Amino acid sequence: MSRYLKYIVFIILTTFYFSKSAQAQQEVKQLGKNDTIILRAIIVDGDTIPFIYLPTVNIYTTRIYKSKRDQIRYTKLRRDVLKVWPYAKLAGVKFNQLEKELKMTNDKRVQQALVDKTEKDIKDNFESELKQLTITQGRILIKLIDRQTGNTSYAVVQDLKGRFSAFFWQSLARLFGSNLKSHYDPLGEDAEIEKIIKSIE
Numbered sequence: 001m002s003r004y005l006k007y008i009v010f011i012i013l014t015t016f017y018f019s020k021s022a023q024a025q026q027e028v029k030q031l032g033k034n035d036t037i038i039l040r041a042i043i044v045d046g047d048t049i050p051f052i053y054l055p056t057v058n059i060y061t062t063r064i065y066k067s068k069r070d071q072i073r074y075t076k077l078r079r080d081v082l083k084v085w086p087y088a089k090l091a092g093v094k095f096n097q098l099e100k101e102l103k104m105t106n107d108k109r110v111q112q113a114l115v116d117k118t119e120k121d122i123k124d125n126f127e128s129e130l131k132q133l134t135i136t137q138g139r140i141l142i143k144l145i146d147r148q149t150g151n152t153s154y155a156v157v158q159d160l161k162g163r164f165s166a167f168f169w170q171s172l173a174r175l176f177g178s179n180l181k182s183h184y185d186p187l188g189e190d191a192e193i194e195k196i197i198k199s200i201e
Contacts, residue, residue, distance in 0.1 A: 058198050074192070081196045084133065084141040087126065092148030093155060094118055115160050139178050140193065145198075147184040154180035 026049040039050040043186065098118050102111050133141065142153045149156060158166035170180045186194035 018195070060195070060199060073124075077192060078196050080134070080137045080140050081144075081193055082200065084137050084144060085197060085200065086146050087130065087141055088144030090126075091145045094122065095149045095151075098160075119160075135177065138173075139182070141184050142173075142178060142180060143184045143190055143193065144197075146182065152181050152183060 040052065041048050041050045043049070043073070061075070063073065098114060101114050105111060145151075145153050145156065151159070154166050154170055157169055173180050184190055
């Protein structure tokens with residue numbers, strides 16, 4: 001780089017940083033003596049250290065498929081996850097809402113009425129759509145309900161409808177190769193599903 005060019009770069013940089021410094025000083029003056037900027041802080045060995053929470057940033061590379069078959073398999077998995085994800089989110093919202101409402105009363109009749117109302121709402125609005133899910137999509141939904149509620153589908157049915165209902169639906173699910181007791185494993189067998197969800201969130 002020539003001496004003349006270095007000089008121009010130096011002038012540009014110093015002008016930029018001096019302007020930023022002047023701007024920062026002006027902003028401080030505008031705050032005034034009595035204004036306070038409140039920050040979160042922690043105390044470490046007697047020293048107060050300010051800190052802020054930064055959102056998690058997920059970085060994804062372009063997926064490289066091992067084969068055409070692998071590409072078709074992944075595309076199908078992504079399509080199935082996209083199909084059932086809204087229902088899993090809804091299940092999480094409804095379950096948490098119902099749990100709060102059930103804790104507000106000890107009256108068994110009122111609790112049963114709340115459970116029946118929630119069940120009716122879901123059936124009225126989504127039964128026809130849920131019936132159209134494929135067996136594979138149903139299996140993914142079972143896993144995602146565990147992800148969203150922290151409970152397996154079997155535990156949810158047992159808590160809300162009793163052991164007999166849970167046993168009945170588990171037996172029916174088993175006929176179609178599914179398992180209501182399936183746990184969601186984001187670091188193991190369900191890692192790809194987890195990556196798909198994070199990419200669409």
